Amino acid sequence: MKTLTALLLASSMSFVAISAQAKDLGPDEALRLRDAGTIQSFEKLNAAALAKHPGGTIHETELEEEYGKYIYQVELRDSKGVEWDVELDATTGQVLKDHQDT
Incomplete structure (x- = not known):
């Protein structure tokens, strides 16, 4: 039972750590970063x-x-109507990913 509890606890902690890595920024924060020159226009x-x-x-x-x-x-x-997902480094403008949306 202790092993199962430890495994469940470790799994939930991993999920929290992964989901905490990406944070959506709202329009106000995005404009603040742009105006400060932190990100490209x-x-x-x-x-x-x-x-x-x-x-x-x-x-x-x-x-x-x-x-x-x-x-x-x-x-x-x-x-041609094909959908694409493009990810850029907002600070440098460098294209990081460019893949067809599936």
Whole structure:
């Protein structure tokens, strides 16, 4: 019984640690970070995402803090109607991930 209790406790602690690593930032916080120069402008970040898929249209964006880094997530649809998820380092504008949404 003690082993099962310890296992359940360890599992729940792991879940809390994983879920605490990514934090969604609201519009006020995002604007504060942009105005302070901590992250790139949203126009530059959107342009970097669209450069990967010319003619695309952005449908949704989100700013998160993950492991102490600001990650800008963009959901877009390219000119052929294919949906893509692009993640950028919001501080540098570097594209971190670019994969087709499944």
